Amino acid sequence: MKRGAIGVGAAVFALVLLLGFPGVQADELRGTGDLGVIIEREPGSLLIVESTGKTRLMRVEDLGDFSHASVKYSRDARYAFVFGRDGGLSRIDILRGVVEERVMQAGNSVGGAISQDGTLVAVSNYDPGGVHIFRSEDLGLVAKIPAEYGDEGKLSRVVGLVDAPGKRFVFSLFDAGEIWVADFSDDPRSPDILRFRDVGRQPYDALITPDGRYYIAGLFGEDGLVLLDLWDLDAGPKRIMDGYGRGEEPLPVFKMPHLEGWAAANGLLFLPAVGRHELLVVNPDGWREVTRIPLHGQPIFAVARPDGRQIWVNFAFPDNDTIQVVDVATLEVAHELKPGSGVLHMEFTPRGEQAWLSVRDENRVDVYDPHTLERLTSLEATTPSGIFMTWRAHRIGL
Amino acid sequence: MPERILAAVILSLLLLSGAQAEPVEDKRASELRHLLVQECGSCHGLTMRGGLGPALTPEALEDRHDIGLKAIILHGVPGTAMPGWERFLTEEEAAWLVDLLREGL
Numbered sequence: 001m002k003r004g005a006i007g008v009g010a011a012v013f014a015l016v017l018l019l020g021f022p023g024v025q026a027d028e029l030r031g032t033g034d035l036g037v038i039i040e041r042e043p044g045s046l047l048i049v050e051s052t053g054k055t056r057l058m059r060v061e062d063l064g065d066f067s068h069a070s071v072k073y074s075r076d077a078r079y080a081f082v083f084g085r086d087g088g089l090s091r092i093d094i095l096r097g098v099v100e101e102r103v104m105q106a107g108n109s110v111g112g113a114i115s116q117d118g119t120l121v122a123v124s125n126y127d128p129g130g131v132h133i134f135r136s137e138d139l140g141l142v143a144k145i146p147a148e149y150g151d152e153g154k155l156s157r158v159v160g161l162v163d164a165p166g167k168r169f170v171f172s173l174f175d176a177g178e179i180w181v182a183d184f185s186d187d188p189r190s191p192d193i194l195r196f197r198d199v200g201r202q203p204y205d206a207l208i209t210p211d212g213r214y215y216i217a218g219l220f221g222e223d224g225l226v227l228l229d230l231w232d233l234d235a236g237p238k239r240i241m242d243g244y245g246r247g248e249e250p251l252p253v254f255k256m257p258h259l260e261g262w263a264a265a266n267g268l269l270f271l272p273a274v275g276r277h278e279l280l281v282v283n284p285d286g287w288r289e290v291t292r293i294p295l296h297g298q299p300i301f302a303v304a305r306p307d308g309r310q311i312w313v314n315f316a317f318p319d320n321d322t323i324q325v326v327d328v329a330t331l332e333v334a335h336e337l338k339p340g341s342g343v344l345h346m347e348f349t350p351r352g353e354q355a356w357l358s359v360r361d362e363n364r365v366d367v368y369d370p371h372t373l374e375r376l377t378s379l380e381a382t383t384p385s386g387i388f389m390t391w392r393a394h395r396i397g398l
Numbered sequence: 399m400p401e402r403i404l405a406a407v408i409l410s411l412l413l414l415s416g417a418q419a420e421p422v423e424d425k426r427a428s429e430l431r432h433l434l435v436q437e438c439g440s441c442h443g444l445t446m447r448g449g450l451g452p453a454l455t456p457e458a459l460e461d462r463h464d465i466g467l468k469a470i471i472l473h474g475v476p477g478t479a480m481p482g483w484e485r486f487l488t489e490e491e492a493a494w495l496v497d498l499l500r501e502g503l
Contacts, residue, residue: 042435042444067444085443108448126449157450174450204450204479220479252474252481255440256450317437318486342436360436383436 032077035094036347036389038358038365039069039082040382046082047381048094051349051356051389054367054377058097064088070111070386073393074136075118080388081136083112089123091139094390101139105132113163116396120184122161122169129155131171133188142188149176160206160217160259162397164230172203172217179203179217179228179237199226199237204274207259208397214284216240218259220274227287240287241280250275255316257300265308265328272299272313279313281331291331296322301345305370306352310334312370314343314357323357325373335373339366347387358384422494433486434495435503441479446503450479456502467499468492 038047045061065086087106108127130146147156156173167185201221215228224242257272278292297319311326327334342360392398441451474482
C-alpha cells in the first residue's frame with residue numbers, strides 16, 4: 001500500500017465488524033457491479049451492500065461527521081471515495097471493507113468529484129473555502145484552489161462541484177456568486193482556471209447533464225437558474241427559468257434541495273423548485289419551462305428511474321415521511337408512498353428493477369420494486385442517508 | 399390516617415407543580431434533540447461545527463444573547479437560508495434548544 005504524501009492517519013485500517021455479516025467470504029472472487037454503499041449518518045459509518053441478494057456485506061466504522069456525506073467511485077468501481085462534513089476524505093476498498101487511505105483535508109467540506117480519467121479526486125470545501133485536489137491512487141495532495149473573491153481576498157464556500165469532459169472540474173462559489181471551470185489536462189499541479197463573475201446570488205448546488213455539456217446552478221438568493229454551455233464557454237453563463245417564483249412569497253425551506261442526482265427523462269429535465277412545492281419541468285431545447293408539477297412538500301431529490309418512465313421525489317422536513325412518484329408520460333404524480341419518518345435518499349439499481357430508500361428515523365433501508373411499488377425487503381442501517389451504487393463510477397458528473 | 403393522606407396530597411401537588419415548571423418533558427426533549435441533530439444538522443453539521451449555516455458550538459455562541467438566538471430559531475434570518483421554526487416549536491422549546499447549544503452536544 002502506498003502512503004499519502006500528506007494527511008493524518010494515512011493507511012488506516014478501519015474496524016470491520018464481520019459479526020452479523022455472514023455472507024462475507026474474503027477470498028471469494030466477485031465483481032463490483034451489483035455493490036453499493038450506504039452512509040450511516042449519526043455513527044459516521046459506511047455499509048457495503050449488494051443488490052443481487054439484497055443484503056448487507058460489511059460495515060466500515062469511525063469515518064467522522066457524516067452530515068451531508070457523499071461518495072464517488074474509482075473507475076474500476078472498486079474504491080469508494082467518501083467525503084465527510086468534517087473534511088475527512090477516505091478511500092475505501094469495498095471488496096475488502098477496509099480504509100486504504102484517509103486524510104483530514106479541510107475543516108468543513110460538502111462533496112467531491114472524480115476526474116474523467118479517474119486520476120484526480122476533488123473536494124469542495126466550506127472551510128477553508130475552495131477546492132483541494134488529490135491523486136486518487138494514494139490521496140496525495142496535487143493542488144489547492146482557494147476560492148478567493150472581491151478585493152480583500154475573502155474565501156467563498158464552494159458548492160456544486162462536478163467533473164466535466166477534458167479533465168475539468170466545474171464548481172460554484174456560494175458567497176461570491178461565481179462559477180469557475182478548472183482545467184487539469186495540461187499540468188494537474190497548476191490548473192488553468194476560467195472565472196465567471198456575477199452569475200447570480202447564492203448558487204447553492206449545481207448539476208451537469210449526462211453528456212457533460214451543460215452545467216446548471218440553482219440560485220438561493222434569486223428566482224432562477226444559471227446555465228453554462230461547456231461547448232461554448234465564450235458565450236458565458238446565462239440565466240434560465242428567471243423569476244420562476246413569479247413574485248410569489250416563497251415558502252419556508254427547512255432543508256436545501258439537491259440538484260446533483262436530478263433527473264433527465266424523455267428529453268426533459270426535472271428539477272426541485274426552491275421555496276415552492278413543485279417540480280420544475282424544463283425542455284433543454286430552448287430551456288423553456290414545460291410545466292410545474294404540484295407536490296406534497298419542498299422537494300429535495302428528484303431521481304429518474306433508469307428507463308425514464310418515473311421520477312421519484314423525496315421531501316424536506318416536515319414532509320420527509322413521503323415519496324411521490326411522477327409518471328413521465330402524463331407529467332402527474334401517479335403514486336405516493338409513506339415508507340416512514342426521514343426518507344433522505346433514493347437510489348435505483350443500474351437497470352431500475354429496484355429502488356432503495358433510506359428511512360433515517362426507522363433505522364432501515366427499504367428496497368422497492370418500482371413497477372409494482374411492492375416493498376421487497378428491508379435492511380437494518382443506523383440513521384441511513386445517502387445510497388450510492390457502483391454504476392455511478394461510469395457516469396459523467398456522478 | 400389523615401396525616402398520611404394529607405402528606406400524599408401535598409407530595410403529589412409538589413410533583414405536579416414541579417412537572418409544570420419544567421417546560422420540556424423527557425419525551426419532547428429527545429424529539430427536540432433529534433430535531434437539532436438531524437434537521438438543524440443538515441446545514442449546521444451533526445456536531446454543530448457549521449456548514450451552509452454558521453457553527454453553533456458553545457464557543458461560537460459565546461457573544462450572542464439568548465433572546466436573539468431564540469428569535470432566530472423561531473423567526474429565521476431574512477435574506478439567508480435560515481427559516482423560522484415557529485410552526486414546530488414553542489418559545490420555551492426554542493429557549494431549551496439555546497440552552498442545549500450552549501452546553502454543547
